[in-house]
Amino acid sequence: MQRGPLAGREYWHCPNCQLIHVPQRFLLNTAAEKAVYDLHENNPDDLGYKTFLSRLFTPLTAQLPVASQGLDFGCGPTPVLADMFRNAGFGCATFDIFYDNQPATLQQQYDFIVSTEVVEHLAAPAKVFQQLLACLKPNALLGIMTQRWDTFERFKQWTYRNDPTHICFFHEQTFQWLAQKFGLQLTIYPRDVVIFQQSSSG
Template identity: 40%
Template sequence: MPNQHCPLCNQGTQYFCQDKLRSYWQCQNCALVFADRTTLLSAADELKHYQLHNNDLQDLGYRNFLQRLAQPLQQHLAQTNLSGLDYGCGPGPLLAKILQQQGQKMAVWDPFFAADKTVLNQQYDFITCSEAIEHFVQPAVEWQKWQQMLAPAGVIAIMTKRYTSLDFFQNWHYKADPTHISFFSEHTFHFLAKRDGYKLHFPANDVVIMQRIKH
């Protein structure tokens, strides 16, 4: 059964809710909520949906939106000339450009728009993931890649909207996007931080900064 095991921690799940689009399941361990895995778009339909997005590099509103992730990340890094990877950069890698302009060395990866796998074989001081983690079909696989690529005291900076409760989720516009299929809560990030050794910071209700603890 495709929904019986959590795609993030592989533990047991329970039915969460239903809307006009699909049903949702929740992990009983890490609290990830995920869309019924039998209802996912094909890769071709997923790409068509992304091509409707207008991620214009000159769009000031889009730049200001991404600054909500870039600014607390830069404060956390506290130095420049570090190596970073923007994972899931989309068709307009503006976040990488912003961080480059602020003195960091950036690589980009995206399965549809920047699929050069050589960048996945390197180590980085920080990894950013802006409005992409909610698209992951197998978040455990992507998360494990990050663990391998991240430096011992590295930072992961994620932007994704977090759900808070069943009532909140049922009326949430964020799940109406058919490519949004994995939904995180603060509890989910606390689970990952405790399991894999990170300090957590929540500078905004859709931003999390995770600092790897040196062993």
């Protein structure tokens, strides 16, 4: 008999936007969820981790004006990506609901927002997406990194879904749906990265 947080877990699929999500009753409580994150090792001296973050950092910085000010949403206990932006000459604030929970940070507007390996953990992704869009200045960029699913056959064998904190799984069409719904420009990159651009009118 299968035991643990994944036992009997269901995955619901939205045919409109292609998002696959886990129903509320299968979600971890806050303490159990944080306990998983506490096991993560995001070492600022780990060149491999920085290379991983560069999948988003490199294409996004290529589009940023000098002295742009940004936000690393879901920065974790060690804001390695924010430090990469700062070292490149950009300002970068941080927010994390578990490790850097400063609500005032989400009341400001930014030239760019980045969120790496975060959206797959969100119980209410549409609400958070709208919240982040409200924090973008006109023409600002929103960069997201998360693994994308492509076919149901592969999803069934996908180890990424076996993390009990992974509860939302995005398809390329999910991001296209979001771009159309909110009037955003979208660029899809390989290796799990997408970048949205806010319209000039905000």
